[in-house]
Amino acid sequence: MNKAMNEQEQSALIELIYQLGDDDFILAYRGSEWLGLAPHIEEDVAFSSISQDMMGHATMYYHLLEELGEGDADGLAHLRKPGAFRNAILLEKVNGSGTYLEKPDYDWAFTVVRNYFYAVHKQIRLESLRLSTYEPLGDAARKIMTEQYYHLMHWELWFKQLVTSTDVAKKRMLSAVGKVWKDFGGVLTLGPSYSEMVKAGFIEDENLLKKRWLNRIDRIFEETGVPPQGEPLIESGNGRKGEHTQDLADALATLSEVYATNPASGW
Amino acid sequence: MEAVLQSMNLKEKVLLALKEVKDPEIPSVSILDLGMVEDVLETDGSVVIKALPTFIGCPALHIIERDIKKAASEVAGANEVKVDFVFSPSWTTDRITEEGKIRLKEFGIAPPPANHVMGEPWSIDCPYCGSSYVTMENIFGPAACRSILYCKSCKNPFEAMKPVADMN
Numbered sequence: 001m002n003k004a005m006n007e008q009e010q011s012a013l014i015e016l017i018y019q020l021g022d023d024d025f026i027l028a029y030r031g032s033e034w035l036g037l038a039p040h041i042e043e044d045v046a047f048s049s050i051s052q053d054m055m056g057h058a059t060m061y062y063h064l065l066e067e068l069g070e071g072d073a074d075g076l077a078h079l080r081k082p083g084a085f086r087n088a089i090l091l092e093k094v095n096g097s098g099t100y101l102e103k104p105d106y107d108w109a110f111t112v113v114r115n116y117f118y119a120v121h122k123q124i125r126l127e128s129l130r131l132s133t134y135e136p137l138g139d140a141a142r143k144i145m146t147e148q149y150y151h152l153m154h155w156e157l158w159f160k161q162l163v164t165s166t167d168v169a170k171k172r173m174l175s176a177v178g179k180v181w182k183d184f185g186g187v188l189t190l191g192p193s194y195s196e197m198v199k200a201g202f203i204e205d206e207n208l209l210k211k212r213w214l215n216r217i218d219r220i221f222e223e224t225g226v227p228p229q230g231e232p233l234i235e236s237g238n239g240r241k242g243e244h245t246q247d248l249a250d251a252l253a254t255l256s257e258v259y260a261t262n263p264a265s266g267w
Numbered sequence: 268m269e270a271v272l273q274s275m276n277l278k279e280k281v282l283l284a285l286k287e288v289k290d291p292e293i294p295s296v297s298i299l300d301l302g303m304v305e306d307v308l309e310t311d312g313s314v315v316i317k318a319l320p321t322f323i324g325c326p327a328l329h330i331i332e333r334d335i336k337k338a339a340s341e342v343a344g345a346n347e348v349k350v351d352f353v354f355s356p357s358w359t360t361d362r363i364t365e366e367g368k369i370r371l372k373e374f375g376i377a378p379p380p381a382n383h384v385m386g387e388p389w390s391i392d393c394p395y396c397g398s399s400y401v402t403m404e405n406i407f408g409p410a411a412c413r414s415i416l417y418c419k420s421c422k423n424p425f426e427a428m429k430p431v432a433d434m435n
Contacts, residue, residue: 149434
């Protein structure tokens with residue numbers, strides 16, 4: 001950036017980076033809950049590798065926030081209250097009923113659709129971020145893209161295979177598409193301060209990004225025979241405004257349990 | 268050797284020391300051969316090593332950071348050592364040296380293809396017998412940077428470094 005940011009720009013930038021970090025963070029956590037439960041052993045290896053990468057991406061964003069004066073990156077991940085999180089609600093939703101320790105009845109179709117739609121959006125968002133006027137964010141985006149490439153390929157393969165597979169698979173996938181669609185609008189929005197983000201050139205207009213996403217998804221729908229779903233909705237609330245479900249509160253309580261016992265110690 | 272060392276400046280000495288720092292998950296290859304060291308800056312005995320992370324979520328990064336610090340601090344004249352992980356330029360698999368590729372192979376890891384363009388197919392040869400008659404079992408492997416393959420010629424499972432190129 002050539003000139004110093006004013007206060008309003010800086011706070012819009014911070015909002016944006018919270019969204020980016022929290023999206024990756026919570027979805028990586030949901031992915032990690034699948035460890036040992038994925039459909040087959042090779043998928044266990046692949047999915048945990050993807051989740052590890054995504055947790056790395058979240059860490060990178062939290063370090064950018066640290067540089068912007070938001071406090072220590074580990075603390076940002078572990079010690080914030082749910083209301084301070086800016087991830088989309090869709091990404092915090094549980095994988096299914098039960099927990100990974102007790103009677104996990106996780107929904108693989110939902111997981112594939114959620115991760116695939118998110119990976120498509122993440123790709124589009126990164127392509128915009130790499131030209132960000134905030135250089136550290138552009139550098140981070142370029143780095144993340146090299147890893148995200150393999151994630152997108154992975155989820156696209158699963159999506160295409162399952163949605164064109166047996167009748168049972170198709171039925172489950174279509175029902176998952178319907179479920180994800182009801183809240184995907186929450187992933188596509190940049191929240192209340194979006195116009196400041198765009199004006200400062202941190203990222204492009206959310207409507208433009210949404211259009212690119214819809215175009216790409218429409219093409220895949222056409223190719224695989226999925227009926228058009230219309231406008232993606234925000235039914236469960238807007239995570240960009242700090243609105244969240246009990247699912248997030250429960251996830252944060254679990255993942256920070258050990259850290260919170262002694263934040264001063266090194267993990 | 269003593270004379271050679273004496274004629275070296277601090278930066279050169281630090282680089283020499285970094286030759287001994289290995290990736291803990293691939294102990295045959297130094298971080299220099301992996302292309303992880305972008306620059307060594309030195310002013311009045313205070314040394315800053317600019318390092319490029321390979322995969323960001325790689326848990327080995329913390330160990331590598333510690334080992335870089337330790338190795339550089341042992342160099343005479345280096346009073347203060349700092350490791351800065353930077354993201355520009357991006358680490359790519361083309362940064363791996365020829366020496367690094369040979370060492371990877373010795374460890375049973377097929378080196379990445381040169382000048383790879385993301386999105387294009389690439390070919391992988393078995394690090395044991397050199398055959399290209401191999402199958403990709405899993406593009407994701409036991410470490411973020413590796414895939415799992417099987418050689419149909421010598422019937423050995425092996426790993427390969429995932430190609431990573433700039434996407435600009």
